[in-house]
Amino acid sequence: SLLWAIDQDSLARAVEDDSSGTARAILVNNPANPTGSVFSRTQLQHVIGVAEKYDLPIVGDEIYANMVFDGCEYHSLSSLSASVPVLEVGGIAKQYMVPGWRVGWALVHDRDGKMHQVRRGLHTLATVTLGPCSLVQPVVETLLMETPEDYYKETMLLLEEHARVFASELKGVQGLEVVSPQGAMYAMVRVDCGLLGFDSDVDLSRQLLEEESVFVLPGQCFESPGYVRVVLSPPLDKLTEAARRLREFCARHRAEQRG
Numbered sequence: 001s002l003l004w005a006i007d008q009d010s011l012a013r014a015v016e017d018d019s020s021g022t023a024r025a026i027l028v029n030n031p032a033n034p035t036g037s038v039f040s041r042t043q044l045q046h047v048i049g050v051a052e053k054y055d056l057p058i059v060g061d062e063i064y065a066n067m068v069f070d071g072c073e074y075h076s077l078s079s080l081s082a083s084v085p086v087l088e089v090g091g092i093a094k095q096y097m098v099p100g101w102r103v104g105w106a107l108v109h110d111r112d113g114k115m116h117q118v119r120r121g122l123h124t125l126a127t128v129t130l131g132p133c134s135l136v137q138p139v140v141e142t143l144l145m146e147t148p149e150d151y152y153k154e155t156m157l158l159l160e161e162h163a164r165v166f167a168s169e170l171k172g173v174q175g176l177e178v179v180s181p182q183g184a185m186y187a188m189v190r191v192d193c194g195l196l197g198f199d200s201d202v203d204l205s206r207q208l209l210e211e212e213s214v215f216v217l218p219g220q221c222f223e224s225p226g227y228v229r230v231v232l233s234p235p236l237d238k239l240t241e242a243a244r245r246l247r248e249f250c251a252r253h254r255a256e257q258r259g
Contacts, residue, residue, distance in 0.1 A: 004037035036181020169243035
């Protein structure tokens with residue numbers, strides 16, 4: 001089955017070809033939105049190697065930390081880096097399914113003291129412009145310290161089941177190919193726009209919403225044309241209904257193309 005991975009050669013070339021010298025950091029989102037990929041230890045160590053070679057810090061967007069499916073293992077960048085500074089960003093919105101609460105954090109892992117200016121800037125930013133809800137802040141400690149381990153396991157088993165069922169519902173549909181996620185709460189679906197009679201994934205997404213009231217994000221939002229992103233967190237009956245409508249949508253538009 002298809003999987004997503006870091007293109008190691010492209011990453012190195014992107015930094016090497018930065019003739020303007022504007023690169024300030026390498027950003028890694030793991031587990032990843034929109035792909036649902038989980039990067040291996042080897043892949044992350046390669047990223048750290050590139051960052052070390054070019055003296056760049058890493059921003060680790062780890063909002064989906066530990067949200068991995070069975071058979072996958074999550075590695076935080078800070079646990080793998082001996083000398084490269086890592087700015088680790090996390091929060092409660094995803095793991096606890098409370099997106100409206102908008103409480104997060106930034107942890108600076110800087111063994112050699114290279115990011116003192118960043119620390120100062122973060123402090124200024126938090127003091128001047130950031131204001132998390134005061135009603136929510138007291139809850140964070142309880143969430144982090146007292147949530148039973150079973151909650152995390154059950155949540156991931158549920159999301160993994162949703163991913164499996166959704167892929168099964170669309171298996172064999174001409175014009176669609178689900179890329180199996182390894183974690184987070186999303187799946188990317190490859191769409192054959194030509195076969196279905198659309199100019200782009202944007203056009204397809206717009207028409208799907210208009211005809212079937214099914215909302216997906218076009219891959220072009222993520223610089224990945226030819227795909228759409230699906231969220232796996234809705235109740236299973238809603239997800240299977242969305243898959244049914246997507247099947248009918250594709251069948252109808254394939255028939256229209258055949259005339």
